[in-house]
Amino acid sequence: MKKIITSMRILAVVIFICLASLSVIGQGEAERAKKISEQNAEVVRNFEPKLLLENFLTLTKIPRCSNDEAAVADIIFDLATSNGLVVVKDMSNNLVVYLPATAGFESLPSICLQAHMDMVCDKNPGVESIFPIKLIRNGDELSANGTTLGGDDGLGVAALMSLISGKSGIKHGPLELVLTTREEVGLEGVKAFNCSLLHSKKMFNLDFEKEGVLTIGCAGGGVMRLIMKTPMNDVAGVFYPYKISLSGLNGGHS
């Protein structure tokens, strides 16, 4: 019995040490996140449009890789409900926010605006974590330090958040704001979306490459898989296999 009690005491001490270590790690993470948030706020200071960037700063703090959009969907859901708006969230975390027309614009036809909440998550070797995203400003351009920026489609989402917040001052007719999930992995969120939630006859997708450019076309996407059969030959003699890799290039997904 004494042995059992001693073992239990040792186990209790081990659990205590583990919990204490986790708490220290958690504190370190929180401090790191706070520091990056402060630096990001400094990076976008005096940068316009302020409201859009304020919402984008919020998005830099929230993990939102494809298949992990629950947190960002919850934040936008809460933003909508706290502003008294009707919002629907489906099983795939897609959102529809119904934004009534501003005074005097009630007779305009309803328009649907859409953006996707997920982003491509990638980081350079040696970078500890993607979130919070560290912003860098170069003139009029924002980029991220060692990770993807999430500008695709974070800026579209930030624009919709600006409308939802009611602070944009933009006058508009009735709007249906659609925020979808798992776009970057094959438009999976929208495939699960119930289109009968929408009544608009026109939709604008806020996910184009260039600012100020509007593309008119059909919505959708396709995946093509090409398989090529290559003839293989046995080789005689002694050969050494090499694996060739290429890295350190500029570019990548925003």
Ligand SMILES: [Zn+2]
């Ligand atoms: Zn996109």
